[in-house]
Amino acid sequence: MNVGAWAAMSLIVRRELCLSFRRPGQLLQPLVFFLIVTTLFPLSLSPQLSLLRDMAPGVLWVAALLSSLLSLDSLFKSDADDGTLEQLAICGQELSVIVIAKALAHWLVSGAALVLVSPLVGIALGIPTSAFATMMLSLALGTLTLSWLGAIGAGLTVGLRRGNVLLSLIVLPLAMPLLIFGANATDRAIGGASPAGPLYFLAALCVFTCTLAPFAATAALRITLE
Amino acid sequence: MWTWFYKLASPPSVYGIAAAFTPWLLGLAAIAIGYGLVDGLVFAPRDYQQGDAFRIIYVHAPSAWMSLFAYSVMAIAGAIALIWRIKVGHAVAAASAPIGASFTLVALATGSLWGRPMWGTYWAWDPRLTSELILLFLYVGVMALRPAFEDAGRGDRAAALLAIVGLVNVPIVHYSVQWWNSLHQGATVAQFGAPKIAPSMLWPLLSMLLGFTLFYAGVLCIRLRGEILVRERGATWVREAIAS
Numbered sequence: 001m002n003v004g005a006w007a008a009m010s011l012i013v014r015r016e017l018c019l020s021f022r023r024p025g026q027l028l029q030p031l032v033f034f035l036i037v038t039t040l041f042p043l044s045l046s047p048q049l050s051l052l053r054d055m056a057p058g059v060l061w062v063a064a065l066l067s068s069l070l071s072l073d074s075l076f077k078s079d080a081d082d083g084t085l086e087q088l089a090i091c092g093q094e095l096s097v098i099v100i101a102k103a104l105a106h107w108l109v110s111g112a113a114l115v116l117v118s119p120l121v122g123i124a125l126g127i128p129t130s131a132f133a134t135m136m137l138s139l140a141l142g143t144l145t146l147s148w149l150g151a152i153g154a155g156l157t158v159g160l161r162r163g164n165v166l167l168s169l170i171v172l173p174l175a176m177p178l179l180i181f182g183a184n185a186t187d188r189a190i191g192g193a194s195p196a197g198p199l200y201f202l203a204a205l206c207v208f209t210c211t212l213a214p215f216a217a218t219a220a221l222r223i224t225l226e
Numbered sequence: 227m228w229t230w231f232y233k234l235a236s237p238p239s240v241y242g243i244a245a246a247f248t249p250w251l252l253g254l255a256a257i258a259i260g261y262g263l264v265d266g267l268v269f270a271p272r273d274y275q276q277g278d279a280f281r282i283i284y285v286h287a288p289s290a291w292m293s294l295f296a297y298s299v300m301a302i303a304g305a306i307a308l309i310w311r312i313k314v315g316h317a318v319a320a321a322s323a324p325i326g327a328s329f330t331l332v333a334l335a336t337g338s339l340w341g342r343p344m345w346g347t348y349w350a351w352d353p354r355l356t357s358e359l360i361l362l363f364l365y366v367g368v369m370a371l372r373p374a375f376e377d378a379g380r381g382d383r384a385a386a387l388l389a390i391v392g393l394v395n396v397p398i399v400h401y402s403v404q405w406w407n408s409l410h411q412g413a414t415v416a417q418f419g420a421p422k423i424a425p426s427m428l429w430p431l432l433s434m435l436l437g438f439t440l441f442y443a444g445v446l447c448i449r450l451r452g453e454i455l456v457r458e459r460g461a462t463w464v465r466e467a468i469a470s
Binding site: 152156181201212223 | 360363364366367370371374375380383384387388390391392394395398399402403405406
């Protein structure tokens with residue numbers, strides 16, 4: 001069967017979405033994790049909203065990074081375990097098309113869902129509603145970038161038995177710029193300053209990884225698949 | 227021309243070249259570091275502000291420079307190995323990683339020792355310190371990835387790819403960390419403008435830089451020979467080299 005690249009991509013995205021909605025537990029776990037981690041901070045620091053508001057951007061972003069990381073492990077894993085990944089690799093379609101589709105699907109399931117849940121956390125941490133738009137936009141850009149970086153890490157560690165810890169070790173240092181600009185954008189929006197600067201940086205990082213990371217992730221997958 | 231190059235880059239010939247270069251590199255390193263240490267620690271004048279404490283720069287700055295240099299060597303050797311399938315490149319990358327990580331650690335340690343009397347604290351979240359720390363994490367990631375694969379060749383290629391991705395990321399991390407601190411900054415600890423360093427202080431520093439680079443190259447040669455021996459342990463030339 002001969003399918004164009006776009007058709008193949010949309011087929012894979014649909015398949016991934018279908019698979020995740022059939023296993024709602026897997027879909028919800030990172031989100032619940034996100035909520036629980038953010039709950040830990042008021043308990044461990046102080047329930048005062050004024051103090052929490054100062055910490056909120058950092059808390060939000062660290063929790064978002066960790067919960068995205070949690071779902072990264074399954075990006076290629078289940079497909080590699082049952083041989084689907086190898087079939088996809090030899091199906092005649094460019095491997096990079098498959099990688100792009102899978103990373104996008106991962107973002108839709110983990111990142112976009114996280115963006116939708118984030119206002120809940122924002123209210124709980126005392127972030128003013130005027131900052132919600134910036135918070136959600138920065139999270140959307142940041143999680144998309146993280147899905148790309150994560151695809152590189154997941155591609156490198158997919159064949160490993162204990163790749164989980166290694167994956168965080170690889171991805172977290174690479175993701176630190178995201179944390180800096182993302183938390184900064186949210187922080188500025190809370191303080192009433194213009195968040196445009198850090199948001200532009202986030203967008204630039206997002207475009208940068210969108211263009212280069214697919215190549216790196218494809219090369220990583222080739223190394224572990226061959 | 228290419229066959230000549232591939233022959234030169236074959237494990238036995240690199241093993242021999244590394245063996246021949248090691249004493250020269252280490253000998254010259256000893257001279258350069260020896261001169262730098264004596265001139266820097268004894269003869270260079272005291273700094274009018276920092277007193278004798280500034281002298282740690284003679285170890286600190288070269289280590290910090292080597293931490294970046296060793297990373298670039300690792301990434302470039304990995305890229306060469308990936309692109310032209312020259313196996314020795316992976317050996318060079320594997321040999322360079324622990325040395326670079328050690329230099330990073332030395333730079334961080336000497337920096338914090340200097341920070342204690344100068345800034346009043348061992349550690350500050352200064353952009354330079356933070357990006358150096360992240361560099362250490364990148365080293366750790368590359369070093370942990372290589373042995374994680376059961377198939378050594380796969381581990382090599384994966385580590386090479388990660389090193390290249392990291393090389394692209396290092397400037398991004400560096401600048402983002404710099405802007406991070408300038409955007410919302412607490413109490414500033416270090417404020418010294420472009421230091422116009424006196425020639426009597428500069429010469430030993432340059433000598434130390436040269437010495438550290440030579441030392442790195444020498445240690446790299448030693449480690450490289452070890453790596454090659456381990457990787458080629460089944461080959462006949464290894465048995466001959468060891469027997470002779």
